[in-house]
Each structure stands twice: as C-alpha cells, then as structure tokens.
Amino acid sequence: MTAVGNRELWCPLASSVHPMRAAIESDSMAWLDGHAVMPEDRRTEFRSGAPAALGSHTYPRGTRAGTQLASDFITWLFAFDDLYCDANRIGSDPVEFSAVIGELIEVLEDPGRANSPELPVARALRDLDGRVAAMCSPVQRRRWADDTEKYLLAKLWEAGRRRAGSLPPLASYVHLRRLGGANVACLMLTDISLGCEVPAEVMCSPPMTALVKAAADLADLDNDLLSFARESGPGEEFPINGVTAAALHGARDTAAAVDCVLRFRDSRMRTLLELSARFAQSQDGPAADFSRGVCDWVGGHIDWIMKSGRYSQLPLGSGDWSLPR
Template sequence: MRGFAVTALEAPPFPQSRHVDTDITAEQSLSWAREQGLITNEHRLRRLRQAAAAELAGRACPDVAADRLRLLTDLVTWLFVVDDACDEDGLGDAPTRLAPAVADLLDVLDRHGVPGGASENPLGAALDDLCRRTRAQASPGLLLRFVGQVRDYLLALLWEAANREHRRVPGVAEYVQLRRHTGAVHPAFTLTDLAYDAPPSTSRRVEPALVDVETLAADLVCWCNDLFSYDKEKGPDAHNLVSAIAAESGRGEPAALRAAADRFNHTLTVYAQREAALLAEDNPAVRPFLTARRNWVRATYDWSLHAARYA
C-alpha cells in the first residue's frame, strides 16, 4: 500500500528537515522505555525500533532544544506502545478489558504531574513521568491542554474497543471526528508548542482561524497515516479512513482508496490556503504555531515513506 500512497498522495509543499540529535534521541528514548518497563522482550523492542518514534519527532521538531525533543519523542514512544498493546496484544479487543487500564491512566492524568502516588503499571508509570516532565516546564496552560488531550485519546480508545468487540465499522463522519483523538495528534502538537516555547496567547489560540488550521493539520496527519498503514490495518473491524469510506459507500477497495487519497489532497490544498492567510498577517506570535503544524504534516509524510512499521 505504500506504493499507492506514494503515487496518489500529494507531497506536502513544506520544507523537509531533521533534528541533528535524532539518532541520539532514538537510543535515549528506547533506554527510557526499558527503564519504565515498557520493553519486556525482544519482540517489543523490535516493534519500537520499527516505529522509529525519534525519526518522526525529529522531523516534526527539527530545531528545538535536545531536552524538548526527548520529551516529545518519549510521548510518541509511549503512544506507539499503547497502540501496539491495543491493536496487536489484545488489550483493545473489548471495552471491559481495556477499561481498567484506562482508569489507571486517567488517575495518573488527574494528578497533573504532581509527584507521588505513581502507578504500578508500566504504562501508568511512564505517563506519570511524561506529565511530571511537562509540569516542570512551568507552562500551566500547556500542561492543562496536554492532560485534557491525552484524556480524550484514552476515552477514544474505548470507542475503538467497542467497535472491535462488535466488529463494527463506523461511518465516515464519525470516524473522522474520533480519529483526531485516537491518533493522539493534539497532545503531540501541544508538546511541540512547548518545545518551541512560543505558543499563542489563550485568547488568540481559540480564534476560529487557528482552531481550523489545527483541525485540518490533525486530519492530514491521521489520513496520511491511514493510507500508508492500510495494508497492516485492514480487516472487518479496521479503524482506517479507507475502511470507513468503503463500508459507507458500498464501493470496493480501489475506489475507497482513491476517495481517501482525494480527501487528503483536497484538504492539503485547503490547509495551505488557510495557512497562507494567517502568515500574511505577519504575527510573530502565530508563526511558531503554524510552523509546528506544517512540520507535523510534512514529518508524517516523510516518516511514513520509510517507516518499517508499515513495510
């Protein structure tokens, strides 16, 4: 499916870049995962190496301080571990199986990074570490946003688990909305804003134009991933844009693939237009916000071209 995605998707018209410490950060993040108990055997280590979290983060944040890149990379590493636990290890097969783990993680989030009462579960302990390190950056607004967005991600995983249990493929509109949360793009955006240390003010952050650009960027990241990963994910209960389109339209796989690619390409054009309008304002408080989103769109495309995770 990588061949189809390469030929059907338009490459994002944004500069390519990669952090100079990407390879170092990759090994540091794997060491962190071992220390947190997220890697317990060679199979899990191999899966994480194939995921190449640092490669994705290093392209999304090519020019930030090394400790900020580490924090983002460790978040992406943690997300890949959760994703694999749900999709491949059976944790997400049913809500009743997933709910105790989600409850433990929500308990971690409720502490907002305050030390004490760490989870005995490796996923919870690692999330607690991420929250504490985010809190230490002394940006309470971003900490609150991060915690809320991870909470949305966890609750959306329960939606996926219910779909798997009933072998249900959601409609396109439902899928598009929930995919923004199951993809965990928003907490990654927030830690990227933290890495650049220049988020827009709260009042500017909630302006419709910025909210619109963020939503478009999140969709592009998720749909790009869906098209590159379709071969790995397709099945009777697949959570993938192509599967949702095929089920709702009644058309076959080739037509659904083409429709998904067309949706990505059209949205990329709209995104570029909306971004250009904001850049024309020449507001220095908004430029880092836009840079972070365009970097994530480009990074996801470039990472997907080479990631062994979807080979």
C-alpha cells in the same frame, strides 16, 4: 508529491530533521526501557519500526529538551498502542481495556498520587506529565493533558467499534479518528518544543483550531492509507481505518474507497495550506512560529512514515502500493 501506485499523496510541504536526531532517538528508547514499558521479548520488533525517530522529523526546529520531550511522548504512544490497542486482545475488550484507560487518566488528573502497583505505561506517563509541567505554563500543560485524555477515551471508542465490526461514515469517522490518533495532543507540544506560548485567545480561535484539526486529520488519513493493507490482511482484526469506513458506506470496492479517502485527505491539505499562509503573514510571533511548526509536523510525518518500515508496502485495491519518495 509521493506516488501511491496510480494515485498520489500530495504534500507540497518541505521536511527536515532535528540536527540532534541520533541522540534524541537513542535517549527516547533508553527512557522507555528505563520505565520497562516494552517487555524485553518485544523490544527488537518495536525498535525496527523506528518509533523514536518520528519526534526528530516532526519537531525539527525545537530546542533539544523540547524535541526530546515530544519524542519521548510519541515513543510512549507507539508503545501503548502496540501493547494495548493493536497487538493485544485487551484492545478488543472495552470492559477490560477501560481499567487501563482509567488508570492512565487518573495519572493526568491526579499526578501526585501513584497507584501501587502501577502499570509501567502509567509510570512513564506520570514522568512525561511532570516534565511537561516543568517546561511550560499551566495552560499549556492543561491543553496537552486534556487532549491526551481525549486520546485515551477515543481508544475505548475504537475498542467498541472493533468489537462491533462497524464504523460510521467517513466524515464522522474522521472526527473520532482525530481524537484517537493522539495527533492533537502531539501538536499541543509544538510551541512548548519551540520555547514559546501561543496565547489562549489565539489557540482557541476558529482559524487556529481548524489548522490543528487539518494537520491531525492529514496524519491520521495518511497512516490509514498506508496501513490498511497490513490491517486488513489474513488473521487481522476488524481494521479501524478510513478506507474501511468508506467501504462500509457507499464505495463500490476497495479502490473506490481509497480514492474517497484520498479526496477527503487532499481537501484537508488545502485547508492547512490556506490557514498556515494566513498565520505566516500575521504579526503574532508565537502564532506564526506555531503555524510553521504545524507544517513541519505534517511534512515530517509523511517523510518519516515513508522511511520507517513500520507500515507494509502491500498491494491495496487495484493499485501498486509501492511508495518511492
């Protein structure tokens, strides 16, 4: 249980870190630098948030190569978000942003043909796609690519909502946030990192689909809760955040909006625990391993987010948002 002022982030899941964390984190930053994705004048600030450490927290049981691949993808996601979505005006302009999104989707749909000149962020994504394809089956690669494309298209939705200064009610927001958080795409690397493959009929079954959605929602809403104070500070743009959605649709004040998000978030944790316990008892080895990896992912994400320094521990509503572990 993680304290959030007079509230709590409930997480009964254990967390661990990959034994090769230091090497994986170093190699992810070197990989990103090798593709010149992050401009030199922003590298120090980018590194300070420990983006390359998240992979080792969320894929602690993965093979060295599998966790490295996942870590590189997560580091790419952070760089893309920082460069194009949050800290750059293009993320507020759906028209201009669509050109970048289109180039990245083209990489995933036609990886053998590179544009000239090519954005560094596109060149790095092409490298990731090739490595995913080399490490897994065509079905696994397609799952990851499809969910990465959904992520990119959902970022356009975010840009439109930011421009309009509006969000739908919380339940609808969570659906779109799930796509725009890239967490489903990250979770599609779980069995790849473990060196196994969940059969298509199991991965597409309602229980497994619900498990993945619950895990993604937990990461998104925890992120929202811990980043809202920073995102809603003076001089910041309209925050794409669950607290914002709740505040716009019925919550009487910020504290009530936070409580609304916490209740929704805790219901997703109960769903995750119920479904993961069911898979743990199954005779399907890859499904049980995947389910265990999903729980690793959720527990590791909370552990990382509390330690990374990426999210400001600022007052939110009437509570003291200091977060001891």
